[in-house]
Amino acid sequence: MKKNFAFYLGLLVVQKLIGQVTLTVDSDLLLGKKEITTTTKEFTLLPQAALAFKEMQTAAKKDSIDLKVVSSFRSYAAQKSIWNRKFERFTRGGLTGPVAIKKIIEYSTLPGTSRHHWGTEVDLIDGNKKVEGDVLLEEHFHQGLYQKLHRWLQKNANRYGFEIVYTKDSLRKGFFYEPWHYSYAPLSKEFLKGYREKELIYRIKLDSTLLGKEFISPEFIESYYRENILGINPLLKQ
Numbered sequence: 552m553k554k555n556f557a558f559y560l561g562l563l564v565v566q567k568l569i570g571q572v573t574l575t576v577d578s579d580l581l582l583g584k585k586e587i588t589t590t591t592k593e594f595t596l597l598p599q600a601a602l603a604f605k606e607m608q609t610a611a612k613k614d615s616i617d618l619k620v621v622s623s624f625r626s627y628a629a630q631k632s633i634w635n636r637k638f639e640r641f642t643r644g645g646l647t648g649p650v651a652i653k654k655i656i657e658y659s660t661l662p663g664t665s666r667h668h669w670g671t672e673v674d675l676i677d678g679n680k681k682v683e684g685d686v687l688l689e690e691h692f693h694q695g696l697y698q699k700l701h702r703w704l705q706k707n708a709n710r711y712g713f714e715i716v717y718t719k720d721s722l723r724k725g726f727f728y729e730p731w732h733y734s735y736a737p738l739s740k741e742f743l744k745g746y747r748e749k750e751l752i753y754r755i756k757l758d759s760t761l762l763g764k765e766f767i768s769p770e771f772i773e774s775y776y777r778e779n780i781l782g783i784n785p786l787l788k789q
Contacts, residue, residue, distance in 0.1 A: 576745045583627035583668030594623035597670035600735035607711035616703055619678035625667035633659055638762040648766045657727045663755040664780060671739040674731045692730040701730055712737050714786045725782025736787055744789045752776045
């Protein structure tokens with residue numbers, strides 16, 4: 552039976568007070584194949600990340616910002632659905648398989664490699680602002696209605712343990728800049744370390760339902776690992 556969110560938060564507070572927070576990091580969690588059950592109506596995160604986010608959300612509200620989560624935990628199956636949908640759309644629009652994959656990995660990951668699998672990641676907007684169409688566009692955060700949110704996060708997010716993942720850095724390779732994507736560093740740094748130590752990138756099996764799998768070579772995986780998985784904010788690395 553799933554315990555409710557309040558139970559987990561209460562347990563976490565007690566653990567923090569006595570200095571006994573423990574976390575089991577296994578391959579299934581890192582690959583998105585373990586469901587996270589500490590769910591609210593707003594988001595799904597691991598308890599420690601959820602508690603920190605709630606504190607940050609409360610602080611933002613005092614500055615008239617409604618921190619709203621667009622995306623948090625995402626399973627392997629959900630990530631594969633995103634991948635397949637984009638591959639089908641891009642190839643139907645005339646792109647070759649390799650070009651479609653290059654287009655997909657501007658913003659989306661191979662299933663089994665998404666940081667959203669970990670229950671530490673949030674894509675954020677300001678719920679007080681009504682934006683038409685795609686809310687996760689860079690223009691909204693720099694010239695549009697989320698400018699105040701963007702500045703607030705730059706100044707305050709790290710106070711609650713959150714760091715931007717894909718920075719606006721011309722020297723960084725991999726996924727495009729995402730001013731909306733923040734990671735709870737105290738956990739995600741450990742998860743990335745575990746991902747690397749377990750060499751999970753080499754254990755990703757391209758299942759028969761993954762579109763474009765014939766174009767994903769060992770050479771592609773090596774480049775993707777180096778540039779996309781490791782092409783992140785240095786503050787999120789050990």
